[in-house]
Amino acid sequence: MDKIVFSKPALLTDTPMHYCPGCTHGIVHRLIAEALGEIGEFDNVIGIAPVGCAVFAYNYFKCDMFQAAHGRAPSVATGVKRARPDSTVFVYQGDGDLASIGMAEIVHAATRGENMTVIFINNGIYGMTGGQMAPTTLEGQKTTTSQFGRNPLEHGNPIKICEMLSTLTGPAYIARTSVHDVKNVRATRDALVRGFKMQKQKRGFSLIEILSTCPTNFHMTPIAALEYVKTTGVKAYPLGVYKDVGLNEEEAK
Amino acid sequence: MKKLMKGNEAVAEAAIAAGCRCFFGYPITPQNEVPEYMSWRLKEVGGSFVQAESEVSAINMVYGAAGAGVRSMTSSSSPGISLKQEGISYIAGAQVPCVIVNMMRAGPGLGGIQPSQSDYFQATKGGGHGDYHMLVYAPSSVQEAVDLTYKAFFRADYYRTPVMILGDGMLGQMMEPAEIPEAVDLSSLEPKPWAASGNNGGTQRVINSIYMSPDALEEHNAMLTRRYEEMAKVDVMSESYRTDDAEVVLVAYGIVARICKAAVDMLRESGVKAGLFRPVTVYPFPYEEIKKLADGKARKFISVELSCGQLIEDVKLGLYDSKNRPEVGIFARVGGNVMSPEEIADYVKSGRLSKSWIK
Numbered sequence: 001m002d003k004i005v006f007s008k009p010a011l012l013t014d015t016p017m018h019y020c021p022g023c024t025h026g027i028v029h030r031l032i033a034e035a036l037g038e039i040g041e042f043d044n045v046i047g048i049a050p051v052g053c054a055v056f057a058y059n060y061f062k063c064d065m066f067q068a069a070h071g072r073a074p075s076v077a078t079g080v081k082r083a084r085p086d087s088t089v090f091v092y093q094g095d096g097d098l099a100s101i102g103m104a105e106i107v108h109a110a111t112r113g114e115n116m117t118v119i120f121i122n123n124g125i126y127g128m129t130g131g132q133m134a135p136t137t138l139e140g141q142k143t144t145t146s147q148f149g150r151n152p153l154e155h156g157n158p159i160k161i162c163e164m165l166s167t168l169t170g171p172a173y174i175a176r177t178s179v180h181d182v183k184n185v186r187a188t189r190d191a192l193v194r195g196f197k198m199q200k201q202k203r204g205f206s207l208i209e210i211l212s213t214c215p216t217n218f219h220m221t222p223i224a225a226l227e228y229v230k231t232t233g234v235k236a237y238p239l240g241v242y243k244d245v246g247l248n249e250e251e252a253k
Numbered sequence: 254m255k256k257l258m259k260g261n262e263a264v265a266e267a268a269i270a271a272g273c274r275c276f277f278g279y280p281i282t283p284q285n286e287v288p289e290y291m292s293w294r295l296k297e298v299g300g301s302f303v304q305a306e307s308e309v310s311a312i313n314m315v316y317g318a319a320g321a322g323v324r325s326m327t328s329s330s331s332p333g334i335s336l337k338q339e340g341i342s343y344i345a346g347a348q349v350p351c352v353i354v355n356m357m358r359a360g361p362g363l364g365g366i367q368p369s370q371s372d373y374f375q376a377t378k379g380g381g382h383g384d385y386h387m388l389v390y391a392p393s394s395v396q397e398a399v400d401l402t403y404k405a406f407f408r409a410d411y412y413r414t415p416v417m418i419l420g421d422g423m424l425g426q427m428m429e430p431a432e433i434p435e436a437v438d439l440s441s442l443e444p445k446p447w448a449a450s451g452n453n454g455g456t457q458r459v460i461n462s463i464y465m466s467p468d469a470l471e472e473h474n475a476m477l478t479r480r481y482e483e484m485a486k487v488d489v490m491s492e493s494y495r496t497d498d499a500e501v502v503l504v505a506y507g508i509v510a511r512i513c514k515a516a517v518d519m520l521r522e523s524g525v526k527a528g529l530f531r532p533v534t535v536y537p538f539p540y541e542e543i544k545k546l547a548d549g550k551a552r553k554f555i556s557v558e559l560s561c562g563q564l565i566e567d568v569k570l571g572l573y574d575s576k577n578r579p580e581v582g583i584f585a586r587v588g589g590n591v592m593s594p595e596e597i598a599d600y601v602k603s604g605r606l607s608k609s610w611i612k
Binding site for chain 1: 450
C-alpha cells in the first residue's frame with residue numbers, strides 16, 4: 001500500500017511565494033511551519049511579519065498574523081504575548097529590521113526574556129529596497145550604498161547578534177544556523193523546533209539566526225550565492241548554539 | 254462614592270474600570286503616575302504591564318495587545334507622544350482600537366515640563382504620516398477625565414480606532430474628587446472576530462496597514478474617511494457657558510476652559526456680556542455648534558489657548574462662512590505659563606482682538 005512520506009506542512013497556505021528565484025525565505029518559511037507542526041502547534045499560533053521582503057509573510061502562513069512597522073516586531077509580539085500568553089508567538093525579521101532600526105526592540109525583548117521565538121534572517125543586505133548595506137554586510141562586500149566594498153573605517157563593522165544577545169540573562173536559547181545546504185537546512189529545522197519547545201515550556205526568549213542568501217542583490221546565481229554563504233558567510237558568522245538553558249526533556253517529547 | 258484623586262491616577266483607574274487589561278508605558282514627566290499606578294493595579298485585575306524601553310516600543314506593544322483583542326492603553330507627554338506617532342499611524346491604518354493619553358507639556362523639542370496645549374495640531378490633524386485621525390477628548394476636570402477615558406474604550410472599539418485623551422500637566426497633577434464608574438464585566442463586551450488572538454478556527458485574521466494596490470488603498474482611505482464623518486455627526490461634544498446673550502465668546506478647551514469660566518463670571522459682574530464655548534472633542538471639532546453662536550448675538554470670538562495659535566485655526570474654520578462675519582482674536586500664554594482669569598478679563602475689557610499671541 002502507498003504511504004505518504006512527504007507533504008506540505010499544515011501551517012503553510014497554497015499561495016505561490018513572491019520571493020525571487022533562489023531566495024531562501026521560502027525554505028525558512030517551510031521550516032517554521034514544519035517545526036510548529038512537529039511540536040503540535042497548529043491552531044493557537046500568532047506570527048509577526050516585518051518590513052522587508054517578508055512583509056507579506058502573512059500570505060504564506062495559515063495562522064493569525066500581524067504586520068509590524070520596521071524593526072518593531074519584537075514589541076508587537078510582546079503586546080500579543082502579554083495579551084494572549086497561551087498562544088505560540090513567532091517573530092520573523094531580517095537584518096536591517098532587527099539589527100539596525102529595531103536594535104532597541106530586539107535587545108529589550110531578549111533581556112525581558114519575553115516568551116517568544118524570533119527567526120532572524122541574516123543575508124547581509126537590504127533586499128526589498130534594492131541591495132543597500134545592512135548592519136550585517138560583510139567587510140569588503142559591495143552593496144548599492146558601499147559600492148567599493150564595506151570599509152570598516154568608513155562604514156563601521158558588521159554586527160554579531162547571537163554573540164551580543166547571548167551575553168544577556170533573559171534569553172533561553174540563541175543559535176545561529178545556515179540554509180546553504182541540506183545538512184544545514186536540517187540543522188536549522190532542529191534549531192527552530194528547539195526554539196519553539198523553549199517557548200512552549202515557558203523558558204523565555206529564543207532566537208534563531210539563519211544565514212541566508214539574496215541572489216538578486218548579491219548579483220549571483222542561486223548556487224553561487226549559497227556557495228558564498230558556505231565559504232564566506234559562516235567564517236564571519238560562526239554557526240552554533242550560543243545559549244541554551246536546557247529543556248525539560250521528558251516534557252519536550 | 255467620590256474619592257480625592259490625582260488626575261493621572263484617576264485616568265488610570267477609569268481605564269481599569271473600562272476593561273483595560275494591558276498597559277505599556279515609559280517614564281516622562283508629567284504623566285508618570287499613570288504607568289506607576291498601572292504597574293500594581295493591573296496585577297490585581299489579572300492584566301499585564303510593561304515598562305517599555307521607549308515610547309516607540311510601548312505604542313507597538315499596544316498595537317500587539319489591542320490587535321490581539323484586549324483593551325489596551327499607553328500614556329505619555331508631548332516629546333514621548335512624538336515618538337509614538339509612527340505606531341499611531343500603523344494602529345489607525347490597521348484599525349486597532351486603543352486609548353492614548355497625552356498629558357501635554359510645553360515644547361518644541363525637550364521644552365519644559367509645565368502645562369501646555371501645544372500638541373493641538375499633532376493630536377487633531379493627524380500627527381503621524383498618512384491620512385488618519387483619532388477621536389480626541391479634551392477633559393477639563395478630573396471627573397471629566399475619568400468619564401471620557403471610560404467612554405474612550407467603548408468608542409475605540411466601536412470605530413476600531415485609536416482614541417486620544419488630550420490633557421495637560423495641570424490636569425494630570427491636580428487632585429479633585431472623582432467618582433469612578435462601575436467596572437465593566439469583561440464577558441459582556443462585544444466579541445472582536447477581527448482580532449488576531451490565535452485559535453482562529455481556520456479563518457486567518459491579519460492585522461496590517463499595507464495595501465499595495467492604489468485602488469485598494471483608496472478604498473481603505475474612503476472607509477476611514479466615512480468613519481471620521483460618522484464621528485463628526487455622532488461624537489462631537491461641546492459645552493456652552495453663559496453664551497445665550499453673549500457678545501464676546503471665549504473659546505477654550507481643557508484646563509484653560511475652567512480659567513475662562515472664572516473670567517466670564519468676572520466679566521459678567523462688570524457688565525460685559527461674555528460667554529465661553531468649550532470643545533470637549535477637539536477632533537471632531539464642534540464646528541456647527543460654534544457657528545450657531547455667531548448666527549446669534551456673538552460677534553467677537555477669542556481663542557484662549559496655551560499654544561501659539563493652534564486652536565484659533567479651528568475657531569476660524571468654524572466661523573468662516575458665518576453671515577455675521579464675526580471677528581476672531583487670540584489670547585495665549587505658552588512655555589508652561591498659564592493665564593489667570595484676571596488676565597483674560599483685562600484683555601477682553603481692553604477691547605483688543607489680537608491676530609498674534611505675542612503681546
